[in-house]
Amino acid sequence: MKALVCEEPGRLRLDDRPEPGSPPPGWALVSVSHVGICGTDYHIYGGKHPFLNYPRVMGHEVSGRVVAVGADVAIAPGSPVVVNPYVSCGHCGACRKGKPNCCTAIAVLGVHTDGAMCERVLVPAGNLYPAAGITLEQAATVEFxxxxxxxxxxxxxxxxxxxxxxxxxxxxxxxxxxxxxxxxxxxxxxxxxxxxxxxxxxxxxxxxxxxxxxxxxxxxxxxxxxxxxxxxxxxxxxxxxxxxxxxxxxxxxxxxxxxxxxxxxxxxxxxxxxxxxxxxSRNATRVDFDHVLACLKDGRIDVAPLITHRTTLAGAADDLPRWASEKTGLVKAMIVVDAA
The missing domain is CATH 3.40.50.720 (NAD(P)-binding Rossmann-like Domain)
Structure with a gap:
């Protein structure tokens, strides 16, 4: 599959990487639809992020469709989803208090582990939230x-x-x-x-x-x-x-x-x-994702004005470095991986 890799600060490359493979129990394989480019991604590209090792596939503002699921997963293949990129351990003190957003062993997609600037990604099924009723481009704005x-x-x-x-x-x-x-x-x-x-x-x-x-x-x-x-x-x-x-x-x-x-x-x-x-205030939790989804569905939030720039996975290799410095007119840039 194609993946956009930040090999080191200041250097991006569109690469061919192995497919993620079949999802294990409790996980799902997601075909990436849209990825929002975040300030974090610009910091990673610029070498300014404090918690990161290179090379890294960036991307944590993600929407897509479920392709396959492992055992004990209720979500159906074909379902449109928002990806919560904060993968928590589930048993540390913060997780036990209902604060997985500040888990002591948190692994954020695109930061601590490879993210979704690629064609397919494996994600814990518990980190997938149904996105029916909104577009997949809207769904990629839910995280930020x-x-x-x-x-x-x-x-x-x-x-x-x-x-x-x-x-x-x-x-x-x-x-x-x-x-x-x-x-x-x-x-x-x-x-x-x-x-x-x-x-x-x-x-x-x-x-x-x-x-x-x-x-x-x-x-x-x-x-x-x-x-x-x-x-x-x-x-x-x-x-x-x-x-x-x-x-x-x-x-x-x-x-x-x-x-x-x-x-x-x-x-x-x-x-x-x-x-x-x-x-x-660190990251977000399920209740925040649900609140955003509800506001998108009932029209309290219109993200159309916020999405000012669009590119493709291949185009992002040139566009992301340019947008890192050319900010005029830029609010939110979106990578369209698969609009289908």
Whole structure:
């Protein structure tokens, strides 16, 4: 089968690889339909990911159809599915607490193990969720949207809460969409005029702030000096994360959706003065995937404006490196492996 391999930072190759073979008990063989290109994939290509060995087949935003199943699998061949790429051990402390998204032995497709930028992939059947009622292209957006949905759920913020989403990339936009669905009053902050204009014109987020000089004063003016009830940082940038603490109001919450290599520091007196809650938000769980699927099916989420670029598995060898640096007009790029 064909697979797009990142052999080392800065080098992609379309390769011929052996077929995955018959699925063992509890597993399924999936014919890949669509794969979304994530910021993680660009980081892997650029050599900036902290948890990765090369060579690697990337791809963890995946939809497809079941080709074959092993013993004790109820899902039928031919079924359209969303792939949950977080393969957990099922028995560590986090898994026993119902948090397989932060399993101590987690293996994320396309990161810790080879992913789905290929024609077929073996996946535990428990990681496949039915995608009937939506297109397979829509289904390939479920994983990245679930990241934002999980962060919103982690916040615990009530309807009517004021929310600042920092970073208007795909994860930030997804977070903003689900914060809005949760009834939060959303403001978007970014360094890019273009991205804020997209959020306004394509997604209806009229309340925006442009990062830059005097931001702290502008946030204070925007909130009547009170700060935001909840702040979500989706930038993947340490300076932005450190600055975000100051945007949280007294009694408020900061949710960190991105991971950085750096050590993050903050003022403990300011943190305690606010009695702030700080949440890490990692990956997503089944309940988040189900919430996204329900929102896609009933029309609360329209992903059409978000998918701005498309390519094929062969074309991605040239397109992914270009999109890693040429961001104008790019929100979400999609690899169409098999549209049938």
């Amino acid at each position: 949207l679930a990241i934002g949905a999980h962060g919103v759920r982690r916040s615990g913020a009530a309807p009517g809460a004021t929310a600042l989403v920092i970073g208007a990339g795909p994860i930030g936009l997804g977070t903003a969409l689900f914060a809005r669905i949760a009834g939060q009053r959303v403001t978007l902050l970014d360094t890019s005029v273009e991205r804020l204009a997209f959020a306004r014109d394509a997604l209806g987020f009229d309340d925006t702030l442009l990062a830059g000089d005097g931001l702290a004063d502008r946030v204070a003016a925007h909130t009547g000096g009170e700060g935001f009830d909840v702040v979500y940082d989706a930038t993947g940038a340490a300076p932005s994360i450190e600055a975000a603490f100051a945007h949280v109001g007294h009694g408020g919450t900061l949710v960190l959706l991105s991971v950085v290599r750096d050590t993050i520091s903050f003022s403990d007196p300011e943190f305690h003065k606010r009695e702030m809650t700080l949440h890490g």
